[in-house]
Amino acid sequence: MNGRFLSAGVFMALMLSSLLAGHHGYCCAKEAIAADLNQALVRTLEEKRDNFVSQDTIRAYRCLRETAKGKVLFAVADERFCRNLIDGRLRKKAFIAFDAADRHCLNGMQEAGVIAGDTMLVSDKATGDTLAVKGYVRLSAASVFSLSDQRLSFALALSALAWLLCSWVVLHRRRAEVLADSAVYGGIYYSSEDCCFRDACHMPVRLTPMQQRLLLMLWEAPSHSLAKEEICAALWPKKEDASDTLYTLVKRLKPVIEGCSDLRIVAYRGRSYSLEIKQLSDCQENVRKMSV
Numbered sequence: 001m002n003g004r005f006l007s008a009g010v011f012m013a014l015m016l017s018s019l020l021a022g023h024h025g026y027c028c029a030k031e032a033i034a035a036d037l038n039q040a041l042v043r044t045l046e047e048k049r050d051n052f053v054s055q056d057t058i059r060a061y062r063c064l065r066e067t068a069k070g071k072v073l074f075a076v077a078d079e080r081f082c083r084n085l086i087d088g089r090l091r092k093k094a095f096i097a098f099d100a101a102d103r104h105c106l107n108g109m110q111e112a113g114v115i116a117g118d119t120m121l122v123s124d125k126a127t128g129d130t131l132a133v134k135g136y137v138r139l140s141a142a143s144v145f146s147l148s149d150q151r152l153s154f155a156l157a158l159s160a161l162a163w164l165l166c167s168w169v170v171l172h173r174r175r176a177e178v179l180a181d182s183a184v185y186g187g188i189y190y191s192s193e194d195c196c197f198r199d200a201c202h203m204p205v206r207l208t209p210m211q212q213r214l215l216l217m218l219w220e221a222p223s224h225s226l227a228k229e230e231i232c233a234a235l236w237p238k239k240e241d242a243s244d245t246l247y248t249l250v251k252r253l254k255p256v257i258e259g260c261s262d263l264r265i266v267a268y269r270g271r272s273y274s275l276e277i278k279q280l281s282d283c284q285e286n287v288r289k290m291s292v
């Protein structure tokens with residue numbers, strides 16, 4: 001398996017595990033908050049069962065409910081309920097809401113940034129009413145996240161970043177070693193590790209299979225030069241005359257090589273092809289012109 005894909009796969013696995021661990025911690029925090037609300041409400045009801053809500057509050061609730069046609073939910077910031085919460089960070093934002101337990105009973109407060117406990121039924125002896133009571137706390141998602149245990153998530157995220165850094169260092173050193181062991185000619189080199197040509201930025205040179213074979217032949221040839229007959233015999237052994245095919249292949253390969261390196265393919269009177277550095281080939285061409 002390619003080392004780069006392995007490194008990327010391990011990094012993604014660690015980051016995904018970090019996200020899943022963070023989500024699990026967040027959900028556990030919400031469940032712990034709801035459990036705290038429930039135990040605080042149970043203790044509060046045990047302490048105030050005979051006089052949980054004042055008569056004035058009940059009368060005001062009935063009037064509003066008749067006006068709103070049953071769509072009323074009363075919220076009370078009860079000091080005893082807040083004091084019974086185990087987590088002191090919730091006390092300033094916690095409250096109790098109640099509604100009549102009948103066919104008009106609402107499902108509770110439905111809005112973002114609110115965590116609710118379980119619904120509990122309470123009978124008021126003075127009025128004979130049965131109330132559906134529930135504890136709430138106003139907390140944003142960020143606040144819940146801050147209350148959750150994210151040590152595992154952070155550890156996995158740090159491990160992912162450390163792995164990414166180590167992988168980058170190893171890859172950089174490996175590229176440097178490959179470059180040191182490889183012969184660089186005209187700004188490109190052949191990487192035997194992945195069997196491709198790479199430019200000065202270590203990016204692969206995009207070549208077709210036939211272009212790759214021709215360039216590799218010129219690359220490995222003495223003086224980087226080969227006769228036309230030798231190239232045709234190697235690339236198209238069953239073809240009697242492959243001159244036109246070779247000409248087309250060289251014509252398409254030239255702009256690719258010249259665009260990513262300081263090399264160019266030079267044809268010598270249609271008899272041979274040579275892979276030369278541009279400046280040197282220009283000088284050689286000038287010498288030939290002067291000699292003529």
